[in-house]
Amino acid sequence: MSDRLFGTLTIVVALAYIASATQIKMAFFSDPLGPRWFPYIIGGVAVLAGLSVALRPDEEPEWPNLLVTAKIFFAGAVLVAYALTLKPLGFLIPTALAAGILSFQIEPRRLQAVLTGLGLSIGLFLIFKYALGLGLFAVPKGWIS
Amino acid sequence: METISLLGQGFSVALTPENLMLAVAGCILGTIIGALPGLGPSNGVAILIPLAFSFGLDATAALVLMTSVYYGAMYGGRISSILLNIPGDEPALMTTLDGYPMAKAGRASDALVLSGVASFVGALLATFGLILMAPLLARIAYLFGPAEYFALYLLAFATLGGLGGNNQGKAVIAACIGLSISMIGLDNSSGMERLTFGELHLIDGVDFLVAIVGLFAVTEVFVFIESGGKHSAIGVKIDKITIPVRDIIRTFGTMLRSTVIGFVAGVLPGAGASLGSFMAYSAEKAIAKDKSGFGKGDVRGVAAPEAGNNAAAGGALVPMLTLGVPGSGTTAVLLALLMTLNITPGPMLFEERPEVVWGLIAALLISNVVLLILNVPLVKIFVKILMVPPWVLLPGVTMVSFVGIYSLSGSWFDLLLMIAFGALGFFLRKLDVPTVPIILGILLGNHMEDALRRAMVISGGEWQYLFSSNIAIGLWVAAIIGFVAPMFLRKFLKKPDAVPD
Numbered sequence: 001m002s003d004r005l006f007g008t009l010t011i012v013v014a015l016a017y018i019a020s021a022t023q024i025k026m027a028f029f030s031d032p033l034g035p036r037w038f039p040y041i042i043g044g045v046a047v048l049a050g051l052s053v054a055l056r057p058d059e060e061p062e063w064p065n066l067l068v069t070a071k072i073f074f075a076g077a078v079l080v081a082y083a084l085t086l087k088p089l090g091f092l093i094p095t096a097l098a099a100g101i102l103s104f105q106i107e108p109r110r111l112q113a114v115l116t117g118l119g120l121s122i123g124l125f126l127i128f129k130y131a132l133g134l135g136l137f138a139v140p141k142g143w144i145s
Numbered sequence: 146m147e148t149i150s151l152l153g154q155g156f157s158v159a160l161t162p163e164n165l166m167l168a169v170a171g172c173i174l175g176t177i178i179g180a181l182p183g184l185g186p187s188n189g190v191a192i193l194i195p196l197a198f199s200f201g202l203d204a205t206a207a208l209v210l211m212t213s214v215y216y217g218a219m220y221g222g223r224i225s226s227i228l229l230n231i232p233g234d235e236p237a238l239m240t241t242l243d244g245y246p247m248a249k250a251g252r253a254s255d256a257l258v259l260s261g262v263a264s265f266v267g268a269l270l271a272t273f274g275l276i277l278m279a280p281l282l283a284r285i286a287y288l289f290g291p292a293e294y295f296a297l298y299l300l301a302f303a304t305l306g307g308l309g310g311n312n313q314g315k316a317v318i319a320a321c322i323g324l325s326i327s328m329i330g331l332d333n334s335s336g337m338e339r340l341t342f343g344e345l346h347l348i349d350g351v352d353f354l355v356a357i358v359g360l361f362a363v364t365e366v367f368v369f370i371e372s373g374g375k376h377s378a379i380g381v382k383i384d385k386i387t388i389p390v391r392d393i394i395r396t397f398g399t400m401l402r403s404t405v406i407g408f409v410a411g412v413l414p415g416a417g418a419s420l421g422s423f424m425a426y427s428a429e430k431a432i433a434k435d436k437s438g439f440g441k442g443d444v445r446g447v448a449a450p451e452a453g454n455n456a457a458a459g460g461a462l463v464p465m466l467t468l469g470v471p472g473s474g475t476t477a478v479l480l481a482l483l484m485t486l487n488i489t490p491g492p493m494l495f496e497e498r499p500e501v502v503w504g505l506i507a508a509l510l511i512s513n514v515v516l517l518i519l520n521v522p523l524v525k526i527f528v529k530i531l532m533v534p535p536w537v538l539l540p541g542v543t544m545v546s547f548v549g550i551y552s553l554s555g556s557w558f559d560l561l562l563m564i565a566f567g568a569l570g571f572f573l574r575k576l577d578v579p580t581v582p583i584i585l586g587i588l589l590g591n592h593m594e595d596a597l598r599r600a601m602v603i604s605g606g607e608w609q610y611l612f613s614s615n616i617a618i619g620l621w622v623a624a625i626i627g628f629v630a631p632m633f634l635r636k637f638l639k640k641p642d643a644v645p646d
Contacts (some may be wrong), residue, residue, distance in 0.1 A: 027335030032606035035332040038594040046321035052314035061575045083560035101541035107536040134552045
């Protein structure tokens with residue numbers, strides 16, 4: 001079933017891709033092929049491959065159960081939050097939080113996770129800032145001035 | 146003669162104190178990366194590229210560092226295979242078959258030393274193979290026009306899809322995902338925007354490093370959380386390092402044969418180190434008179450895959466440097482590095498930037514010697530690294546990936562895109578869709594389109610032009626065979642399942 005869905009989804013996305021490729025603006029003078037044909041070819045090939053997967057599916061993969069799925073989504077949300085806060089909040093605080101949470105997700109021990117978060121955050125900051133010379137801010141910019 | 150003087154020039158580049166230091170650092174880092182389960186040559190190199198770039202290394206220095214990491218990871222992969230029965234990376238999968246039983250039988254140190262020596266023999270001879278073959282292939286590459294290049298790119302996708310995965314359709318979908326992503330951004334010939342959907346962040350296209358780190362490193366986070374730390378196995382302890390001279394002499398023939406097989410597998414586009422070690426092991430088992438020991442700790446079963454995969458690592462550099470077509474996931478990542486450094490691989494590279502090519506080759510020879518020292522007498526230090534628990538390792542790797550990509554562009558958009566690639570990679574891995582063709586597609590998409598469009602300009606839009614030379618026809622035939630033949634061979638050639646290298 002998963003492969004049938006995946007194949008069908010591929011076909012739908014490929015057709016949408018071809019449709020958006022028809023909207024590519026042409027230059028005044030263009031080469032014989034132009035900027036649209038290569039995307040058309042890719043889309044066409046993808047439709048065929050999608051058909052082949054949808055019609056001849058492999059064995060069903062083992063999907064994670066509800067709890068594990070929730071854990072994975074939560075980890076994804078933590079990473080997104082990390083990506084969005086890294087600039088405004090500086091390196092140390094978001095890194096400590098994100099690393100700690102991920103560590104806790106792998107092995108649920110509180111103290112161990114807190115120490116991992118703090119250790120990684122401070123340790124990596126020192127390496128990145130002073131050994132590699134990257135321009136990172138430790139804390140929110142407002143705190144310094 | 147010319148080769149020797151060029152190589153001498155290369156050594157004068159590689160032996161500067163700075164580059165020598167980078168080579169040693171790269172070897173140590175690479176061995177660690179290879180030894181850690183879940184981190185292999187491709188994701189290890191991928192995570193480090195943005196850092197090397199922001200560190201401001203020049204082209205040769207960055208290449209020296211990264212190829213040392215690459216070779217180092219190929220060496221290091223065996224350590225956890227032998228001691229934990231967990232391959233440190235995919236090519237080391239075959240080493241678990243005899244390495245772990247040997248360690249359980251109390252011969253862990255012998256297995257580590259023997260596989261270290263086999264790695265050295267394989268990598269060293271393959272580097273010589275690279276020295277002999279690369280200039281030759283570069284000369285042939287001069288005959289390539291746009292029609293031939295288009296067929297060559299097709300060949301890379303075809304063999305990668307044919308050999309790398311279990312289902313051709315899925316490999317094609319993966320290649321199409323990569324190619325379609327590469328189209329996003331400004332069109333090379335007309336300068337017009339394509340498929341950006343009005344999003345300002347997409348005008349420059351999708352940075353391949355963002356995709357690579359997302360697919361290789363962030364995906365690992367999700368896989369790890371799913372598996373719930375099943376990776377923690379009980380390891381085998383080692384006490385003293387001794388050198389099993391008799392075993393080394395006895396397996397020398399094995400090492401040489403495996404090197405040849407591995408090198409050939411490495412040169413073929415798309416095949417890579419995993420196939421090299423698999424074929425070397427299978428061949429050695431097939432010709433052995435007494436097969437009963439294989440799988441129970443036979444020394445030949447330890448030497449063969451290690452010589453094979455390290456030889457393949459050297460072989461995979463041949464098509465990457467001379468034609469700009471990578472032979473494996475890791476060389477795709479190295480190609481990404483070259484492109485980031487504004488170096489275009491191909492025959493012109495040998496003419497215009499000989500210091501880069503020969504400096505790189507000299508660095509490979511030096512790092513091999515360094516790696517032999519690190520991996521035979523000093524191997525005990527690296528064994529300690531295996532004790533880093535996953536709850537420190539995984540968050541650490543994730544944070545390094547984020548900072549690496551963040552330091553490249555400073556944009557949250559790239560970070561979100563990287564997470565999206567990580568999620569995509571997780572789904573695709575569940576569905577048994579290979580991710581290396583996606584990387585190859587993003588890397589080669591614009592070149593492939595360019596070749597096709599230039600071919601059409603030359604011919605005035607005649608499609609037959611694509612098949613107008615013997616080289617082009619040969620490449621098309623090879624591509625079709627490479628794609629179709631594995632469907633029939635699959636019954637006989639059962640590849641062990643694991644993630645691509």
